[in-house]
Amino acid sequence: MTTEKPEQIDYAAMPDERGHFGPYGGRFVSETLIYALDELAAAYERLSVDPVFLAEVDRDLAHFVGRPSPLYYAERWSRELGGAQIYLKREDLNHTGAHKVNNTIGQGLLARHMGKKRVIAETGAGQHGVATATVAARFGMECQVYMGEEDVRRQAINVYRMKLLGAEVIPVKSGSRTLKDAMNEALRDWVTNVDDTFYIIGTVAGPHPYPRMVRDFQAIIGREARAQCLEMTGRLPDALVACVGGGSNAIGLFHPFLEDSSVAMYGIEAGGYGLESGRHGAPLNAGLPGVLHGNRTYLMQDEAGQIIETHSISAGLDYPGVGPEHAWLRDIGRVRYEPVTDDEALAAFRMLTRTEGIMPALESSHAIAWTQKLAPTMRPDQIIIVNLSGRGDKDIHTVADLDGISF
Amino acid sequence: MSRISARLEQLASAGRKAVVPYIVAGDPSPDTTVPLMHELVAQGADIVELGVPFSDPMAEGPVIQLGHERALMHRATLRDILAMVAEFRRTDNETPVVLMGYANPVERIGYEAFAREAAAAGVDGVLIVDMPPEEAGDLTDQLRPAGIDMIFLLAPTTTDERIRKVAAMASGYLYCVSLKGVTGAGHLDVSAVAALLARIKAITSLPVTVGFGIKDAASASAIARVADGVVIGSALVERVAAATREGRSTEELARDTAALIGEIRAAVDAL
Numbered sequence: 001m002t003t004e005k006p007e008q009i010d011y012a013a014m015p016d017e018r019g020h021f022g023p024y025g026g027r028f029v030s031e032t033l034i035y036a037l038d039e040l041a042a043a044y045e046r047l048s049v050d051p052v053f054l055a056e057v058d059r060d061l062a063h064f065v066g067r068p069s070p071l072y073y074a075e076r077w078s079r080e081l082g083g084a085q086i087y088l089k090r091e092d093l094n095h096t097g098a099h100k101v102n103n104t105i106g107q108g109l110l111a112r113h114m115g116k117k118r119v120i121a122e123t124g125a126g127q128h129g130v131a132t133a134t135v136a137a138r139f140g141m142e143c144q145v146y147m148g149e150e151d152v153r154r155q156a157i158n159v160y161r162m163k164l165l166g167a168e169v170i171p172v173k174s175g176s177r178t179l180k181d182a183m184n185e186a187l188r189d190w191v192t193n194v195d196d197t198f199y200i201i202g203t204v205a206g207p208h209p210y211p212r213m214v215r216d217f218q219a220i221i222g223r224e225a226r227a228q229c230l231e232m233t234g235r236l237p238d239a240l241v242a243c244v245g246g247g248s249n250a251i252g253l254f255h256p257f258l259e260d261s262s263v264a265m266y267g268i269e270a271g272g273y274g275l276e277s278g279r280h281g282a283p284l285n286a287g288l289p290g291v292l293h294g295n296r297t298y299l300m301q302d303e304a305g306q307i308i309e310t311h312s313i314s315a316g317l318d319y320p321g322v323g324p325e326h327a328w329l330r331d332i333g334r335v336r337y338e339p340v341t342d343d344e345a346l347a348a349f350r351m352l353t354r355t356e357g358i359m360p361a362l363e364s365s366h367a368i369a370w371t372q373k374l375a376p377t378m379r380p381d382q383i384i385i386v387n388l389s390g391r392g393d394k395d396i397h398t399v400a401d402l403d404g405i406s407f
Numbered sequence: 408m409s410r411i412s413a414r415l416e417q418l419a420s421a422g423r424k425a426v427v428p429y430i431v432a433g434d435p436s437p438d439t440t441v442p443l444m445h446e447l448v449a450q451g452a453d454i455v456e457l458g459v460p461f462s463d464p465m466a467e468g469p470v471i472q473l474g475h476e477r478a479l480m481h482r483a484t485l486r487d488i489l490a491m492v493a494e495f496r497r498t499d500n501e502t503p504v505v506l507m508g509y510a511n512p513v514e515r516i517g518y519e520a521f522a523r524e525a526a527a528a529g530v531d532g533v534l535i536v537d538m539p540p541e542e543a544g545d546l547t548d549q550l551r552p553a554g555i556d557m558i559f560l561l562a563p564t565t566t567d568e569r570i571r572k573v574a575a576m577a578s579g580y581l582y583c584v585s586l587k588g589v590t591g592a593g594h595l596d597v598s599a600v601a602a603l604l605a606r607i608k609a610i611t612s613l614p615v616t617v618g619f620g621i622k623d624a625a626s627a628s629a630i631a632r633v634a635d636g637v638v639i640g641s642a643l644v645e646r647v648a649a650a651t652r653e654g655r656s657t658e659e660l661a662r663d664t665a666a667l668i669g670e671i672r673a674a675v676d677a678l
Contacts, residue, residue: 018541028510028537030466031573032587035564174472175462184465191466192588194564291510291537292463304484305515306462 009332011258014325019208019295022331025324027207029187029294036194041209043114048216053113060105061220064138065095067102069221071228071385077355084238084378086371088358088388089225089253098361098390099221099249100131104200106217108135111198118142118193121200122186124151124179124245125315125363126158127390128202133167143167146185148178151315158394176309179319183293203246204323207294211323218252225385226256233383239264239374242387243366244337245281245317247326249389254335264336266374267326268366270312271339281310281317284330284337292320297327313342313398314362316390344369349392349399361390362398410503410531411556411579414453415614415635424675425636426451426627427616428643428668429507431458431474432491433483435651439660440491443647446661448502451672456534456638459488459508466536468591474644477651485512485521489528496529505532505558505579513546522549532579534558540576547576558582563603567610574611582638583607585619585630591641595620601633623667624674631675642667 019025027037047053061067070090078086091099104121111119119141123129129145136143145162149171152159162169175181183206190199204211204218229237240257242250244267257263272280280286283298290299292307300308300320312318329335340348345362348369353359360368364387371386378384392399400407408416418425428447432440444455460478464471485508492504506525513521513535525533533555538546540559547557556579561570563586574581585600586592600617607615617630618638627637643664650660 026542027539028542029539030536030562030584031539031560032562032564032584034539034569035562035566174469175476180463184463187465188468188589192592194587288515290514293465294537296514299511301511301515303515304482304486305512306479307511308462 014328015208015212019212021325021328023289024296024327025208025211026296027294028291028296029207030191032191032194033207036190037207037209043110044209044213047110047113053109056109057106060109061102065101065105066093067220068224069093071225071232073232074356077352078375080355081372081375083375083380084382084384085380086375087229087383087385089221089385091221091249091387091389092358092360092364092391096131096134097393098127098131099218099252100128100202101134102220102252103202103214103217103248104128104131104135107198107200108139111141111200112139114198116196116198118197119200120144120146120186120189120197121202122146122179122182123202124182124318125394126151126155126162127316127394129167129169130158130161130165132200133162133165136167137165144189145169146172146182146189148172148176148182150177151179154315155394180307203248204251204325205246205293205295205297205321211295211325214248215251215255215325218248219255221249221252221387222254222256225253229383229385235383236260236263237383237385238262238378239266239384241266241268241367241371241374241384243268243317243363243389244284244322244326245270245319245363246321247323249387251323251325253385253387258334265334266370267335267337268370269337269339270314270317270366271341272311274341275339279311280339281312281319282339283320283322284326285339289327295324297321297324313345314366316361316363317366338370340366340369346399346402348372358388359392360388361392362395364389409554409556409579411454414503415580418453419614419635424631424634424678425453425616426668426672426675427454427456427636427638428452429456429458429618429638429640430643430647431460431471431478432488433460433478433481434474434644434647435477437481437483437487437491439657441494442657443661443664444495445499446665447668448499450665450669452502452668453636454503454505456505456507457488457492459485459506459512461509461512464509466589468589468641470591470641470645470648473648485516486524489524489530492530493528503531504529505534506530507534507536510535510538518546518549522553522555526553526555530555532556532558534560534582536560540573543576560584561607563587563599567606570607570610574613577613580614580616580635581607581611583615583617583634585617585621588619590619592620595626597629600630604633624670627671628674628678631678637671637675639667639671
């Protein structure tokens with residue numbers, strides 16, 4: 001194969017049948033789970049083209065989640081920056097307050113079609129846990145959510161929300177007691193209860209078919225945004241911006257635009273205290289390829305191949321890996337990945353709240369912060385779409401703590 | 408013929424079953440491992456499986472997870488562990504040593520360098536828990552010419568078609584996971600294992616060892632009736648943990664831990 005330019009690549013053909021995006025992705029799990037992944041892949045293959053299933057997903061996205069989410073023209077913010085016109089894709093307005101529910105609706109319905117009575121999930125900030133507990137309540141399924149002990153402490157409100165929804169939250173005390181350890185523990189549960197349990201992974205990582213399946217469920221974001229932008233402005237955007245932890249909201253926005261070569265894309269990683277500090281969550285900027293949680297991708301790791309602890313002010317970006325499709329898009333140069341620090345994200349959180357009356361999640365605030373740098377470098381006739389992946393209510397305590405306020 | 412195949416053939420022709428202890432290399436400290444390996448052999452171990460500690464050992468139950476954590480407190484690296492194997496080989500050139508671990512430390516070194524260094528250290532087999540045959544082609548291509556066996560897992564969920572595929576890529580022996588679960592799980596079902604073993608044996612002539620949930624002489628001899636060997640992991644790592652808590656010397660820790668292998672050896676040989 002000769003070196004391909006990005007526009008010659010058939011993005012829709014990725015991943016290959018074994019889940020590889022170039023050298024990334026795949027299925028790095030212990031033997032016991034292979035059968036379950038084959039079963040899942042076969043069910044998904046069948047249902048993803050089944051009009052009845054797709055109609056069920058669409059109906060729930062419309063009437064339960066509240067889709068389509070608006071594409072909001074941030075006029076005042078655009079004017080203040082004095083460059084490109086900025087539009088916000090309002091995933092914060094979804095039921096449960098973030099994009100996560102697009103995927104849990106899809107996987108929850110899949111679980112129901114496969115006859116699974118029990119769902120499990122991992123969660124960091126608790127948004128995916130809440131979205132999973134929500135669909136479990138709606139579909140009448142047993143639900144257990146693994147959450148690092150450290151995150152249980154930091155995200156007490158989401159823990160209580162999950163309990164109210166009828167889910168059991170299991171604090172994970174191993175390793176660094178955060179999201180990666182919650183995922184280890186969920187995998188251990190799945191290997192033990194593989195017959196009756198469906199593991200709802202919250203991001204575009206994990207073993208095949210998860211990265212592809214979660215991408216497909218999240219791609220509604222980009223499909224809507226593309227149509228909305230064409231309708232509102234008569235043209236495609238010039239740039240897309242989204243934050244990247246595991247990367248599900250970003251791939252959801254980007255994927256339907258990948259073949260539009262005029263559309264630039266920016267994935268924003270957690271720069272934490274700054275890349276030079278080593279305390280961040282930016283594997284695409286400062287990590288190396290490796291294998292974790294069922295896939296090959298960029299990882300935060302030491303020279304011996306041990307996974308190292310990450311840091312971000314936003315729990316949802318506090319993860320040492322990233323979805324394999326992002327690793328591939330980075331290498332081929334289709335998407336640029338940039339870091340934004342905690343301080344920059346916090347400043348952006350405050351700015352958007354004051355300027356547009358919209359309080360973004362701290363995760364999404366990373367994308368807002370990058371847009372503040374990007375927009376002034378562009379012309380006023382150009383368009384940026386930013387994925388406002390979640391609302392900031394869950395982060396009030398974090399921000400208040402920094403302001404020295406306790407409730 | 409590899410040390411592993413030679414050892415297993417020798418056992419089979421004598422009508423004996425393999426006793427295979429698993430310990431975490433570097434647990435609780437780097438200087439414990441080689442004396443413990445020698446003591447395990449003295450108590451009757453046929454093959455030694457050395458766990459390579461990893462920050463995210465997702466197939467392990469709580470006991471072995473803690474073993475990995477203790478080893479990592481001393482920052483034991485894969486190269487440190489290869490040095491332990493080389494040291495073990497200075498006085499034991501007979502007992503096969505299998506490294507059992509996760510993909511990422513091997514990825515970091517690189518397959519070619521790993522195969523070369525592992526062979527030089529005297530490693531006989533490699534089992535990467537999170538690298539099923541579909542993802543293991545490139546690594547196997549490096550290990551085979553270096554004379555190292557690639558050991559693969561089979562599980563209760565493995566279909567007959569897959570057993571064929573896995574067996575075609577494996578050498579040395581197959582490691583059969585006795586149950587759906589993590590290491591150290593408590594729900595071993597001997598008749599289910601027997602049925603699984605019958606299914607495997609109908610497909611391949613490779614020796615099959617069984618692990619997960621074997622914790623004492625009774626469970627070991629029950630499984631040894633139907634398998635070519637038994638792997639004992641969590642029960643040993645728990646003894647290492649207890650000796651560490653109690654502040655035992657390396658010599659005492661090795662003796663107390665390996666005593667379990669002596670009991671299991673006697674029970675399995677009495678079959």
